[in-house]
Amino acid sequence: MEISQLGEFGLIDRLTKELPVVNASTLKGVGDDCAVLRNRDTDILVTTDLLLEGVHFDLTYVPLKHLGYKSAVVNFSDVYAMNGTPRQITVSLGISSRFTVEHIEELYSGIRLACEIYGVDLVGGDTTSSRQGLVISITCIGEAEADKIVSRSGAKDTDLICVSGDLGAAYMGLQLLEREKVASAGQKDFVPNFGGKEYIVERQLKPEARRDIVRELAEAGIVPTAMMDVSDGLSSELMHICKTSNVGCRVFEERIPIDYQTAVMAEELGMNVVTAALNGGEDYELLFTVPLHYHEKVKDLPGVKVIGHITKPSLGCAMVTRDGGEIPLQAQGWNPLK
Amino acid sequence: MEISQLGEFGLIDRLTKELPVVNASTLKGVGDDCAVLRNRDTDILVTTDLLLEGVHFDLTYVPLKHLGYKSAVVNFSDVYAMNGTPRQITVSLGISSRFTVEHIEELYSGIRLACEIYGVDLVGGDTTSSRQGLVISITCIGEAEADKIVSRSGAKDTDLICVSGDLGAAYMGLQLLEREKVASAGQKDFVPNFGGKEYIVERQLKPEARRDIVRELAEAGIVPTAMMDVSDGLSSELMHICKTSNVGCRVFEERIPIDYQTAVMAEELGMNVVTAALNGGEDYELLFTVPLHYHEKVKDLPGVKVIGHITKPSLGCAMVTRDGGEIPLQAQGWNPLK
Numbered sequence: 001m002e003i004s005q006l007g008e009f010g011l012i013d014r015l016t017k018e019l020p021v022v023n024a025s026t027l028k029g030v031g032d033d034c035a036v037l038r039n040r041d042t043d044i045l046v047t048t049d050l051l052l053e054g055v056h057f058d059l060t061y062v063p064l065k066h067l068g069y070k071s072a073v074v075n076f077s078d079v080y081a082m083n084g085t086p087r088q089i090t091v092s093l094g095i096s097s098r099f100t101v102e103h104i105e106e107l108y109s110g111i112r113l114a115c116e117i118y119g120v121d122l123v124g125g126d127t128t129s130s131r132q133g134l135v136i137s138i139t140c141i142g143e144a145e146a147d148k149i150v151s152r153s154g155a156k157d158t159d160l161i162c163v164s165g166d167l168g169a170a171y172m173g174l175q176l177l178e179r180e181k182v183a184s185a186g187q188k189d190f191v192p193n194f195g196g197k198e199y200i201v202e203r204q205l206k207p208e209a210r211r212d213i214v215r216e217l218a219e220a221g222i223v224p225t226a227m228m229d230v231s232d233g234l235s236s237e238l239m240h241i242c243k244t245s246n247v248g249c250r251v252f253e254e255r256i257p258i259d260y261q262t263a264v265m266a267e268e269l270g271m272n273v274v275t276a277a278l279n280g281g282e283d284y285e286l287l288f289t290v291p292l293h294y295h296e297k298v299k300d301l302p303g304v305k306v307i308g309h310i311t312k313p314s315l316g317c318a319m320v321t322r323d324g325g326e327i328p329l330q331a332q333g334w335n336p337l338k
Numbered sequence: 339m340e341i342s343q344l345g346e347f348g349l350i351d352r353l354t355k356e357l358p359v360v361n362a363s364t365l366k367g368v369g370d371d372c373a374v375l376r377n378r379d380t381d382i383l384v385t386t387d388l389l390l391e392g393v394h395f396d397l398t399y400v401p402l403k404h405l406g407y408k409s410a411v412v413n414f415s416d417v418y419a420m421n422g423t424p425r426q427i428t429v430s431l432g433i434s435s436r437f438t439v440e441h442i443e444e445l446y447s448g449i450r451l452a453c454e455i456y457g458v459d460l461v462g463g464d465t466t467s468s469r470q471g472l473v474i475s476i477t478c479i480g481e482a483e484a485d486k487i488v489s490r491s492g493a494k495d496t497d498l499i500c501v502s503g504d505l506g507a508a509y510m511g512l513q514l515l516e517r518e519k520v521a522s523a524g525q526k527d528f529v530p531n532f533g534g535k536e537y538i539v540e541r542q543l544k545p546e547a548r549r550d551i552v553r554e555l556a557e558a559g560i561v562p563t564a565m566m567d568v569s570d571g572l573s574s575e576l577m578h579i580c581k582t583s584n585v586g587c588r589v590f591e592e593r594i595p596i597d598y599q600t601a602v603m604a605e606e607l608g609m610n611v612v613t614a615a616l617n618g619g620e621d622y623e624l625l626f627t628v629p630l631h632y633h634e635k636v637k638d639l640p641g642v643k644v645i646g647h648i649t650k651p652s653l654g655c656a657m658v659t660r661d662g663g664e665i666p667l668q669a670q671g672w673n674p675l676k
Binding site: 009027028031032033034035036037038039040041043044045046047048049050052053054055056078079081082084088090092093094123124125126128129130131132133135137139141142144146149151152153228229244331 | 366376377381383386388392393417419428430431432462464466467475480491566582
């Protein structure tokens with residue numbers, strides 16, 4: 001169905017029909033000039049992401065439902081990275097004429113699924129036409145207890161540096177998707193070959209936010225001194241934390257968690273897997289620092305690995321290689337303005 | 339200066355340097371995964387707008403500073419329309435390669451000016467490249483006392499319908515700007531002719547949100563039963579209020595406030611000025627309803643005009659013409675998806 005048949009209000013009515021409300025803080029959702037929220041006892045976290053077709057995603061190989069899911073989840077990830085809980089999102093879409101109502105419903109189904117899984121209410125947005133390509137702008141509102149909020153600036157000398165999951169998988173998944181896209185060019189009925197590489201493809205197309213890690217930390221009674229999510233690459237994020245905390249760091253090459261499929265893919269493409277893990281981006285893992293006395297506690301947390309420690313600022317930021325040498329970290333992460 | 343010389347973080351540092359914080363609810367602004375806000379005693383209002391080049395604005399005649407100002411103000415207007423006060427905004431920009439650092443600083447200077455005038459803090463955003471054209475996504479967070487929030491759904495039979503300022507001016511300003519754009523095509527050193535029409539050009543390029551009306555209402559002790567801002571046109575907004583409130587309405591053609599310049603421009607272009615006032619859009623005036631017993635109070639409020647009254651739903655929505663006839667209202671307002 002053509003979107004013009006429904007018009008703006010018709011489309012919005014259709015997309016937002018029977019939206020559930022699961023959070024007590026959501027007083028009023030879609031349908032007025034503003035959404036109305038109430039957070040009497042907690043602080044409010046706000047984050048926003050703008051995703052543009054041809055810059056952040058390629059619809060040749062990204063299914064619309066996955067795109068919707070990912071667009072929401074990357075915002076949730078920013079809220080978890082402050083040690084908070086995402087509660088509401090607004091979704092703005094710019095839609096070009098090649099999209100049908102069914103396309104946008106597919107995109108929305110992914111957004112709604114992410115909201116359902118993470119317990120988030122969709123409370124508003126804006127829908128308009130776009131002259132070229134799909135535009136997705138999502139703002140997420142979360143909450144956190146005032147004394148539990150973790151910023152990027154609290155890392156201290158001797159703190160342990162920890163990271164969740166494994167790194168570089170989303171980037172190697174992207175390389176694989178791009179390779180198959182090139183291979184498929186001009187071929188009808190092309191079947192991409194993802195055999196044995198499903199994990200890295202999923203990490204690229206359907207990332208998850210590490211709510212589980214935030215819960216584990218809370219249950220263990222640990223409040224990190226600094227935390228952020230790994231969206232631009234470990235190297236870039238570590239340098240952010242060190243700069244804003246006015247400290248240095250040492251991470252150990254041999255401690256950087258890398259999945260087997262990530263390593264195999266890097267080998268196939270003749271790429272250095274550690275470089276991919278340091279600079280790949282889109283991992284949406286949590287990078288955090290904890291005081292040294294938490295060592296026994298954090299080393300036993302499932303899905304968490306201690307990869308190094310914070311130093312005095314004069315020592316700078318470096319990776320200690322397997323042979324004991326030091327390589328200065330560089331923020332080579334994905335730069336959307338270069 | 340090319341934006342690529344600075345990169346994303348360099349550009350953001352430059353744009354957000356020395357951002358003031360004027361609201362006590364803004365605990366942490368730009369620079370972390372999320373902004374942190376605190377509203378212990380009030381409810382929170384959230385609204386968002388997506389503006390795309392070629393759809394919502396034409397940089398042939400819209401100066402970037404005005405565009406920035408307007409992009410922020412239209413969001414503030416949504417918060418005032420709930421009887422709230424805007425406090426924070428996030429600003430996401432998609433920037434194509436034809437824009438320089440100076441261009442984006444110009445845009446930002448307009449956003450910052452709007453924030454300064456309306457007492458709003460810029461607390462976050464996202465900045466990325468765009469493949470074609472400028473993308474602006476702004477989310478505004480406001481606050482309101484729980485018992486003072488005004489939605490669209492509270493209008494009751496016999497309520498008075500009021501509107502601030504005058505209508506149709508922004509639309510006629512747009513027609514004038516488009517006419518001068520066509521006249522200028524291919525001509526060097528073309529000087530557009532806005533003589534005697536400065537007001538309607540300003541209404542299009544630099545609208546204001548009616549904070550003054552919200553304050554007047556508060557000082558007069560009036561809480562409207564329903565309110566929204568006129569962005570799509572009076573006719574469309576009235577029908578929204580009537581639909582969500584389950585009522586009908588009568589507005590009187592002779593009561594619709596129209597500025598002299600709006601009328602002159604409509605005459606020049608052979609357009610019906612009442613149609614422009616009903617369907618023009620982008621007025622950002624406040625449309626609200628109050629109980630009948632407030633008649634004496636509202637009729638003396640500066641800048642407010644009583645234009646009609648709410649009826650039983652069975653009577654539908656209509657305009658009473660000067661000759662006493664009735665024309666059903668139609669939502670012909672600007673439809674960005676048609």
